[in-house]
Amino acid sequence: MASLRVRIHRIISWLLVGFFFATIFTGYSQTQNWFVNQFLLSKLHRIFEWFFIALFVYHLLYTLIKVRIKSSKLVSKIHQKKGTYFNTLRLIQKISSWLILGSIFFIILSGLNGYVWFADTFGTLIPFSWHRQLDLVMNVSILIHIAIGLKFFLMRRKVRNKAIDIAIFSATVMLIAGAIYLQIPKNQPPLVTPEGDVPIEVNGITYKFNPADVISTRPELFQEGSFSLFDILAHLESTNFLNLEYHFDSLKNTHIIDSIDGETGFWYQAYYSGGWWETNVFRMDHYPWKEQTTFRVFKEDASFLHSVYAIFEDEVSNRISNGGNLIIPTVTIHSNTFSESFSDVLVTAHNLRNDTFQLGVITAIDVIISLGDQGLITYELEWYDSIYDAEVVRSYWVEGINNDTASGTCGYVYESGYWTYQRFAGNHIHIPQNFRILNSPLYYETFWICL
Numbered sequence: 001m002a003s004l005r006v007r008i009h010r011i012i013s014w015l016l017v018g019f020f021f022a023t024i025f026t027g028y029s030q031t032q033n034w035f036v037n038q039f040l041l042s043k044l045h046r047i048f049e050w051f052f053i054a055l056f057v058y059h060l061l062y063t064l065i066k067v068r069i070k071s072s073k074l075v076s077k078i079h080q081k082k083g084t085y086f087n088t089l090r091l092i093q094k095i096s097s098w099l100i101l102g103s104i105f106f107i108i109l110s111g112l113n114g115y116v117w118f119a120d121t122f123g124t125l126i127p128f129s130w131h132r133q134l135d136l137v138m139n140v141s142i143l144i145h146i147a148i149g150l151k152f153f154l155m156r157r158k159v160r161n162k163a164i165d166i167a168i169f170s171a172t173v174m175l176i177a178g179a180i181y182l183q184i185p186k187n188q189p190p191l192v193t194p195e196g197d198v199p200i201e202v203n204g205i206t207y208k209f210n211p212a213d214v215i216s217t218r219p220e221l222f223q224e225g226s227f228s229l230f231d232i233l234a235h236l237e238s239t240n241f242l243n244l245e246y247h248f249d250s251l252k253n254t255h256i257i258d259s260i261d262g263e264t265g266f267w268y269q270a271y272y273s274g275g276w277w278e279t280n281v282f283r284m285d286h287y288p289w290k291e292q293t294t295f296r297v298f299k300e301d302a303s304f305l306h307s308v309y310a311i312f313e314d315e316v317s318n319r320i321s322n323g324g325n326l327i328i329p330t331v332t333i334h335s336n337t338f339s340e341s342f343s344d345v346l347v348t349a350h351n352l353r354n355d356t357f358q359l360g361v362i363t364a365i366d367v368i369i370s371l372g373d374q375g376l377i378t379y380e381l382e383w384y385d386s387i388y389d390a391e392v393v394r395s396y397w398v399e400g401i402n403n404d405t406a407s408g409t410c411g412y413v414y415e416s417g418y419w420t421y422q423r424f425a426g427n428h429i430h431i432p433q434n435f436r437i438l439n440s441p442l443y444y445e446t447f448w449i450c451l
Contacts, residue, residue: 012055112126147172202260215231217230217248221285221361223357228285229284231285244260266300271430274393315439319439328444331367334448337404338404345367345374346374347362350365352365352366363437365396414446417441418443
């Protein structure tokens with residue numbers, strides 16, 4: 001009976017290992033943007049997380065009740081040089097156990113902020129930031145614990161091979177190094193010189209500009225003092241730092257880069273504070289610059305540029321055919337407790353960001369506000385100066401729709417554009433809704449996600 005119990009415990013221990021890796025993989029897949037379907041990853045992460053918690057509780061209770069190895073006894077044996085190698089491993093495994101227990105307890109507790117009932121009650125006392133800050137301690141401790149457990153498993157099977165020991169050690173070190181690397185913030189803001197200059201990269205060359213000197217080429221869109229990423233290039237050209245040729249194409253409602261240093265076929269990538277480099281199909285002269293924005297211009301495939309410019313032209317044509325009105329054929333809301341779709345939604349300007357944009361400029365957040373105006377939904381907006389790693393947000397967020405209100409790690413994200421570039425193919429970029437100018441997209445979608 002006892003041997004069966006031990007066998008079951010070992011099987012559950014290895015299942016625990018499997019769900020541990022599944023949990024951290026889906027977690028990192030969300031934070032590192034490895035896959036397109038973030039909504040599915042969020043659901044899988046929650047499922048794996050609950051299996052991991054259940055198996056961990058069983059493993060913990062079994063260990064506390066059935067496996068009684070005192071740390072003091074292990075230390076004493078090591079001092080007496082009795083089974084030093086074996087007991088040292090046991091001691092390290094014991095220490096890792098307590099680190100795992102402590103970190104998991106607080107990670108699980110703070111992770112419950114993903115549930116509205118918990119966040120509303122305990123969110124200020126047990127912040128979600130603990131979930132991230134203790135994540136590395138847990139992962140490193142578990143990896144060490146697993147490696148030693150694997151070593152003991154091989155010892156029970158009388159497998160003693162130096163090459164296997166080296167392989168286990170090397171794999172553990174690489175996994176720990178990978179965990180540390182993934183925890184390092186990738187959103188380091190550009191360095192700013194004492195003169196206030198900010199560096200950007202254009203075709204592999206770094207240039208610097210002073211935001212105070214940049215003037216918008218789209219004064220019909222931007223208020224004085226605000227400008228787009230394209231305006232930075234135009235500024236560098238006007239000051240003779242950059243050999244740039246460009247023109248404004250009214251059929252596409254955007255500036256087109258003809259050449260840089262005699263070369264053609266350029267596009268760009270950017271991200272705000274807390275983001276990452278993103279493929280986008282957004283007009284460069286619509287992308288507002290703000291502090292801690294990273295920006296680079298590079299050579300792009302001609303077929304991609306042709307496709308994007310064709311969409312720009314279609315948007316302008318659609319807007320004209322609608323009499324200048326912005327009408328979105330499909331608007332979808334996938335919330336926590338409901339899903340709704342609306343057809344041919346008329347979107348009007350509400351001038352929420354008249355500090356940045358001219359009156360009458362329509363942004364993505366106007367979709368939600370327009371639905372509210374039409375009595376189709378109720379909504380809540382909330383201003384955020386910063387959100388977790390994103391130090392510079394300074395935007396309004398859609399906090400609630402109907403009866404679902406963002407809380408803890410759960411809330412709304414959005415995207416808009418043509419179906420060709422749905423999700424991370426180019427439409428799902430981290431521009432806050434009140435900063436994203438709309439021309440005439442085919443769809444707008446907002447969906448509930450828990451990180």
